[in-house]
Amino acid sequence: MPTLQDVARLAGCSTATVSKVLSNTPYVSEETRARVLEAVRQLNYRPNLAGRALSRGRTHIIGVVFPYVYDHIFRDPLVLAIVEGIEQVLTDQGYSILLSTPRMTSEASDPMFEQILRSGYLDGMIAIDSVPESRIAALADTYRVPLVVLGYHDSPYQVHCDDYAGGQLMMNYLLSLGHRRIGIIRIPQAKNIAVDERWRGLCDALHAAGIDPASLPTAEGDYSTRSGAAAAAHLLACDPHLTAIASLNDRMAIGALQTLHALGRAVPDEISVIGYDNLALSEMTTPPLTTVSQHASTLGERSAQMLLQVLHNEQPSIAVIAPTLRERASCAPLRAVDFAASRQS
Numbered sequence: 001m002p003t004l005q006d007v008a009r010l011a012g013c014s015t016a017t018v019s020k021v022l023s024n025t026p027y028v029s030e031e032t033r034a035r036v037l038e039a040v041r042q043l044n045y046r047p048n049l050a051g052r053a054l055s056r057g058r059t060h061i062i063g064v065v066f067p068y069v070y071d072h073i074f075r076d077p078l079v080l081a082i083v084e085g086i087e088q089v090l091t092d093q094g095y096s097i098l099l100s101t102p103r104m105t106s107e108a109s110d111p112m113f114e115q116i117l118r119s120g121y122l123d124g125m126i127a128i129d130s131v132p133e134s135r136i137a138a139l140a141d142t143y144r145v146p147l148v149v150l151g152y153h154d155s156p157y158q159v160h161c162d163d164y165a166g167g168q169l170m171m172n173y174l175l176s177l178g179h180r181r182i183g184i185i186r187i188p189q190a191k192n193i194a195v196d197e198r199w200r201g202l203c204d205a206l207h208a209a210g211i212d213p214a215s216l217p218t219a220e221g222d223y224s225t226r227s228g229a230a231a232a233a234h235l236l237a238c239d240p241h242l243t244a245i246a247s248l249n250d251r252m253a254i255g256a257l258q259t260l261h262a263l264g265r266a267v268p269d270e271i272s273v274i275g276y277d278n279l280a281l282s283e284m285t286t287p288p289l290t291t292v293s294q295h296a297s298t299l300g301e302r303s304a305q306m307l308l309q310v311l312h313n314e315q316p317s318i319a320v321i322a323p324t325l326r327e328r329a330s331c332a333p334l335r336a337v338d339f340a341a342s343r344q345s
Contacts, residue, residue: 002043010039058123060095062086062307063116063145065136066128068101076223076251077279078296082128082150085300093308098122102136109135117143124307129153130160130194148307150299152193157310159303159319161294163194166323167201170246170274170292173325175209178334179244179272183235184218185228185252198248198276217242221252228255236263243271243334250275250282250291257285257330268332278326287329294323 008015013032020028021036039045064086066079087097098121102113116122122145127136130151137155140147149155174182184202187195203213217238221227228247232255235242245260247253253275257267265271267287275282278293302319309316 002045004045006043007036007039007045010043011035059121061122062090062095062097062304063100063122063125064097064128065100065102065113065125067131067134067136068103077281078249078277079128081279081296082300085297085302086126086304087300089301089304089308095123109139114139114143117145124148124311126150126303126307127153130192132190132193146307146310148303148310150303152197157306157316157318159299159306159321160194161299161321161323163197163294163323164201164204166276166292166294167198167203167248168205169201169323169325170198170276171202171205173290173327174244174246174272174274174331175205177244177272177331180211180334181239181242182216182244182246183232183239183242184213184216185221185231185235185245185247185256186218187223187248188220195248202246202248221247221255223249223251225251225255225258228252229259230255232256232259233263236265244331245271245273247273247275250277250279250289253289253291254281254285257289261286267330269335272331274331282326283328285330290328290331291326292323293326295321 004015004018008018011018011032012035017028017032018036019025021033022040064083083097083099090097098116100113100116102110117139124146125140126148127134127140128150129136130153134153137147137149137153147155148157148159150159152158152160171182186199189196189199206213206216217235219231219234221231228251231252232245235245236259245253245256247256253273256273260267260271260273267273273289275289275291276294277296278291282289282291299321302321306316306319
């Protein structure tokens with residue numbers, strides 16, 4: 001197996017220079033960098049990460065962690081968009097990522113995950129975590145692993161969307177279009193802090209408009225498209241004259257669109273639908289889905305940038321990303337004839 005010394009000999013430079021090139025350290029001439037990389041290619045050299053960690057105290061491996069709390073996590077486009085943002089920033093800085101999905105409860109932590117933390121294998125960690133029962137932040141503190149929380153857990157280094165403002169944004173938009181008979185698709189309370197914040201913002205927008213949220217039909221889903229389809233059917237059974245459906249994530253909103261299409265309910269002529277997340281898929285639905293963007297890729301990029309600051313002994317402030325409305329074709333103003341019919345019924 002070729003060694004660092006073999007690469008240095010072939011490239012005609014010192015082992016220290018080879019190490020600088022392999023770790024993307026600046027202040028190496030392009031000519032020297034090219035010679036080193038060509039020697040690496042010719043020898044098929046693979047750095048020994050364990051040895052590098054022992055000699056430099058760094059592995060250049062970052063853990064990207066999200067608690068495994070539901071079965072659809074690897075099919076969730078939102079998670080993939082966040083991870084893409086993280087990976088792009090860290091790869092550009094010479095880091096690799098290790099994905100981990102520990103099974104966490106309020107009473108116990110995942111022993112395999114705890115073993116990773118104990119090993120010293122990670123230079124740092126980003127926890128995509130808004131699960132109330134998670135203990136990831138506490139474990140990172142116990143094992144002195146630098147941590148950025150992408151979510152709402154107590155941590156000095158934290159990134160999240162302003163989900164409360166996002167909930168207000170989606171409901172105020174429907175209200176501005178004249179809708180008052182609105183069905184809401186949510187997830188069970190206290191399962192996700194971010195979604196609870198959206199619900200709180202949505203309710204405050206309704207209160208400000210003189211509407212009691214308890215007077216509107218609600219249905220619960222589990223983030224999935226299938227659960228959104230079932231929730232929409234339940235909402236229409238509760239009130240066949242709904243003029244709008246607000247879903248607290250896009251995938252459930254897409255399920256609602258499927259149900260409405262199957263029932264022959266025209267969107268948005270008969271009923272409007274709004275989601276939350278701005279998944280890439282939301283532009284490809286029929287009709288394209290109006291949604292609130294939490295800028296998933298930006299969240300990932302910002303959390304990675306923040307962790308790099310922490311690793312350089314800086315103390316960045318908590319970052320809160322403002323959501324924005326993406327108006328598409330699934331929402332329309334309440335027509336006068338619809339408004340009159342809803343009042344009569």
